[in-house]
Amino acid sequence: MRLSVLGAGAIGPAAAALAASRGHEAVLWSPSGRGTMGLDGRIAAEGALSGVFPLRVAQGLEEALASADAVLLAVPAYAFPALLPRIAQAMPAGLPLLIAPAASLAPLAFEALRAGLGPRAPVGALATTPLTARRLAPDRVRIPAIRAAVDVAAVPAAATPEIATLATALFGHACPAAPDVLQPALANANPIIHAALALTNATRIERGEAWPQYELMTEATCRLMSALEAERAALAAALGYVVPTLAEALHRASGVPQGRLAAMGAAIAASGRAVLGPAEMETRYVTEDVPYGLSFYLWLAAGRGVAMPRTAATVAVLEVLWGRDLRANPLLEALDAAGLPRLLREGIGR
Incomplete structure (x- = not known):
């Protein structure tokens, strides 16, 4: 297939390399243009995926979408x-x-923007990205891990099997089917793991120190x-969902056996998959994972009788430490919380 990847930070080029390694043609587009500077028809990968893979750069969004069979949006939720x-x-209606990740019901926000199109292709929600990645150079990425499984759903919900088949064909991971796109929005472990690490290592981040993320779990x-x-599990249960545990999420990403979280962090560090935590305050661990993760919870x-005092306290403390509002989330402004079940099942304007 021809895959168009929108987003050229670390995950986008790495996902393009993974798709190319599986025989697909990958095209990369950077919204700002900065992420594709220095790319000249190929991307080198090391780590869980090793090799040099063809990667075409699109100069514009329309060029990126032309003749594509599927599109992956891989940008921070903010x-x-x-x-x-x-x-x-x-984007053409049939594409x-x-x-990935489908944070804060982004597929429904996208649905609302295309409500006037009538019949159209489904929108897929991946709980997280197909892999973890770091950008080492303009034409080189390090991939510490390729995920074994990623929870998947679609809008409309009946299209989930189609989207799961597509994601597996592109990236190779298993796709446990979720009832609808709210489950993947809750299933991503990053908001909890990253927010806790940011709070307990705030001074290291502020001072720009190099600190080993998994060793400091x-x-x-x-x-x-x-x-x-x-608290997330209680919220999910109140809404009728089951989400993977943090231990299961770490196992899917790293392959280390499930166990105590601290022991798993140490095992990941010892396995050679260790990564450094953020070293600047403008980190997605806070600017993305709190407004579009914890605050989304x-x-x-709200109004469902689910108490989340520790989540609320964590958001409040991070707001003080970072000196900014971490609750504003424009994606939710167009959504009716009371009407979510129907929207999740049927989509909008289909």
């Missing part, structure tokens, strides 16, 4: 409010879009993760 309208206007930090996880919990 880019969605500005980028989704551009994609909605340019399926996969959003200490017992205390993991107690906070577990407390946030318990609080939005869902």
Whole structure:
């Protein structure tokens, strides 16, 4: 297939390399143009995927979408409010879009933008990205891990098998089918893991220190993760969903056996898959994973009788430490919380 990858940070080029390694043709587009500078027809990968793979650069969004069989949107969630309208206007009605990760019901926000088109291809929701990645140079990525499984759903919900088959064909991972796109929005472990690590390592981040993320999944930090996880699980249960545990998410990403979170962090570090935590305050661990993760949980919990005091406290403390509002989420403004079940099942204007 011809895959168009929208987003050229680390995940986009790495996902393009993974798709190319499986025989697909990959085209990469950078919304700002900066992410594709220095790319000259190929991308080199090392780590869990090793080799040099062909990668064509598209100069514009329309060029990226031309003749594509599928589209992967791989940008931080905070880019969605500005980028989704551009994609909605340019993308042909019959072209399926996969959003990874599908944070804060981004597929429904995209649906709302295309409600006037009538019949159209489904929108896919991936709970997280097909792999983890770091950009080492303009033409080189390091891929610490390729995920074994990623929860998947679609809008409309009946199209989930089609989207799961597409994602597996492109990236190779298993696709446990979710009832609808709200489950993948809740299933991503990053908001909990990253927020806890950012809070407990705020001074290291502020001072620009190099710190090993998995080695610093200490017992205390993991107690906070577990407390946030318990509240997320209660919210999911109240909404009728089951989400993977943090231990299962770490196992899917790294292959280390499930166990105590601190022990798993140490095992990941010892396996050679260790990565450094963020070293600047403008980190997606906070700017993405709190507004579009933890604060999204609080939005869902409001009015449903689900108490999330530790989640609310974590957001409040991070807001003080970072000196900014971490609750604003434009994706939710167009959505009716009371009407979610129908929207999740049927989509909007189909």
